[in-house]
Amino acid sequence: MNSLDRLVLMANQIATNLATDHDPAGATARHIARYWDPRMREMIKAYVGSSLTPIAAEAIAQLT
């Protein structure tokens, strides 16, 4: 598994586990902002594939 695939997996995992939050995408975005280093965040923002779950995709769109 390459690094980007792993980041996609991680983002999906976070989104799935935060799916019961009142604001799943926001919670996922905050989690990623809080724990991922800038390069990892840039890599996932630049991801163009289709493997992200809807919550994860929405969260990543929210990343600044």
Place this chain on the structure above:
Amino acid sequence: MTFQSQSDFGTPASHATDVVTCTIDGRTVSVPTGTTVMRAAAEQGTNIPKLCATDSLESFGSCRLCLVEIDGRRGTPASCTTPVEEGMVVHTQTPQLAQLRKGVMELYISDHPLDCLTCPANGDCELESQAGAVGLRDVRYTKLETPLETHLGQTKDTSNPYFDFDPSKCIVCSRCVRACDEVQGTLALTIEGRGFGSKVSAGLKSDNFLGSECVSCGACVTACPTATLTEKAVVEIGTPERAVVTTCAYCGVGCTFRAEMRGEQLVRMVPYKDGKANRGHSCVKGRFAWGYATHKERVTTPMIRASINEPWREVSWDEALSYTASEFKRISDAFGKQALGGISSSRCTNEEVFLVQKLVRAGFGNNNIDTCARVCHSPTGYGLSLTYGTSAGTQDFDSVEECDVMLVIGANPTDGHPVFASRMKRRLRQGAKLIVVDPRKIDLIHTPHIEAAHHLPLRPGTNVAVLTALAHVVVTEGLANEAFIRERCNWDEYQDWAAFVADPKRSPETTELLTRVPAADLRAAARLYATARNSAIYYGLGVTEHSQGSSTVMAIANLAMACGMIGRRGVGVNPLRGQNNVQGACDMGSFPHEMSGYRHISDTDARGLFEADWGVTIDPEPGLRIPNMLDAAVDGVFKGIYIQGEDILQSDPDTKHVSAGLAAMECVVVHDLFLNETANYAHVFLPGSTFLEKNGTFTNAERRIQPVRKVMTPLNGPKGQGMEDWEVTQALAQAMGLDWHYTHPSEIMDEIARLTPTFAGVSFDRLDAEGSLQWPVTEAAPHGSPIMHIDHFVRGKGKFIITDYVPTDEKTGPRFPLLLTTGRILSHYNVGAQTRRTANVAWHPEDLLEMHPQDAENRGLKSGSWTKLASRAGETTLRLLVTDRVAPGVVYTTFHHPATQANVVTTDFSDWATNCPEYKVTAVQVSASNGPTDWQEDYEELSERSRRIVVAEAAE
């Protein structure tokens, strides 16, 4: 000052609060009710002669040496079994008593060899000193015409690698037997026979100590008043001449020991009675397994090499440090400062860890610092800080004394935390109830005088479902403590959570199909936990090392809050930490997203404190975690790493991923005692110092900060140039141009205290004065905080967080039908780097794969068969042990031996919140094998090649 043994008051202290007063030998003494005459006398400085009594054991009253006279009472009662009464007048020395004691002692000595001059206990023998105390001058019974049967002339049992049993010297006081029963709780020893035939026996007559159930904790050796049970080191070296109190460097229990020394030679480690974590007890690791400190494989010279294909070249400290500094500078200039990082170690002191993270944040200029807690308890930090407000266990160990129900989840205390397990067992023998949630039948479930009320053998990976089902029972059966919740927690969040867990699809009956835990058992366990006066949860890595590790920690926190089991003695949520300083390493700011005291790196105020103190600007963005560093290395953007005291190649999951990451780096610096597995990929080796060679502090699982004290000169480096590990880090920082000038770890602790609110009141002086302190140590709690969240949670209101069960991506199927889970064993520690280099290999020479008889039969495998263990990540071979300790469909192994390479098999799945690896669930297949796998062979060749050292030529 001459050597002094620890004081012994003869019988245990009474915990009563009311006081009685008596007169002993004309002096008045007041003691708590229930105190024995013997102890009261000892407290006022009168040592009544005794042999069978010692204050770590209950009164026994067998030796008849401690007789006293009491006004108004007939006869001569034993002082060890007579409680003090108000107004009692006691005489400890009268002509009648003197005569009686001489008579008793004469009988003892008639059955004891008189080789005192050459006896290993010479000078440290209670029989000898008590014979002196009673004034025995003559023994009339030695030359009988028909010799009686005696204890003399028996064969020594030298089977245990650490101590000898010489039955000829035994006086049958039963202290060893009682120590094994009461202190350790193994009940391996007994007295067999009667009269002169009474002998201490380890198990059956055919057993010796090694072959018996003895776990070699050393409690019997400590308790023995003669040379019957003596450390082999004392036999070889002689008695010690000084003692230094220090803290064990093995597990998170944090036992304190007296390092008993002769010169700079360690003679023995004796558990320290005043140690608040261990209360005078020990296990085979801390008590005996310290020989690695002087093992021949220990590397004591700095070494470098340009590539990992070259042999190592021994160099001076200066050359090693300036080479490292120049490589790090080159990498930083060429690839950017984010290309460097560091890993701190849970085995090193708080002060050392603090310096490593400071080197990264202030020297490397990034936050790429992580620690081995990443792979063990990072989910604890995450889960408990969100729910309760702080990343730590809620109780002290003493709290277990008031616990009525213990819920043990994913922990194997008798192997992983043996000294605390002994305290749990003592409480369980007193009647506390036990619930175990574990896929494996751990020893605690069925052990002498203990039978778990419930064992919930869940399928690995279903922790959250099981905990939610427990919560379901609590909520739907009206067992929640609503008064507690309304007062202490956010009520709205509770209601949301309660509605979630109460959903019928989360009931034990519905989830049984998934978890394989019988619903009726689970319901009964939930009722037991919820309705007890005091219930406590103890958990280990079986909770955290899962893809839902953080969720499980939060589910545990929810359950304890829902039942009101927080904020007083006897209850709480207690993570059992793996390594000695996991708690400390986390406290010290070893995570890439937070500074010491768990303050997020984006917190401008907290960051400002450090920036002002250190005179640098700190990067406000989180750095890389260990697995992210390895990914970044493979991507070609992470090039240099400083690893202090951790062997990521052996301990981290998916070995192939770790080795690929390390191989992609240009400067890997390993700072360790041995050429560990990670060092196979290293370019610089900085020799480390052991815990015996340094000053500092460790923080154990109960947040207890305890001193580590230097008892010998560091062996690393050329003669006279040995350095404690914090000095090595400082020298590296100086080589990189940082202006650091610490002269003692106490100065580092002062800096920690200055910058970390929860450590505000901690200093080496305070620690020396108090022995230990449990953080938070603040103005409000100057003596520390044994119990947390007493009136309110640290975060204010306790937060219920909904944790939905999400199955792991690691699935069994036709190719990999079994689930592998991993753990450890009593005699070994972590990757075994230390314990494999001691005689502990006598108990566990290799890692074994445990498999249920049904699965073994299906595959035609037997105990002892070589088997191939294969997963989607890789394969290895090891020998099989067929046992019903594991359920059908589950296999289990340990990871103590590098040849096994269990982590070749584990996958790179990890906890969703913290990336803590999912060690506990791997889908595998097991089949017959006839030899090592290709990976094992290749790896062994690489290991040999990469451990070559060029011997420096003598100077002209």
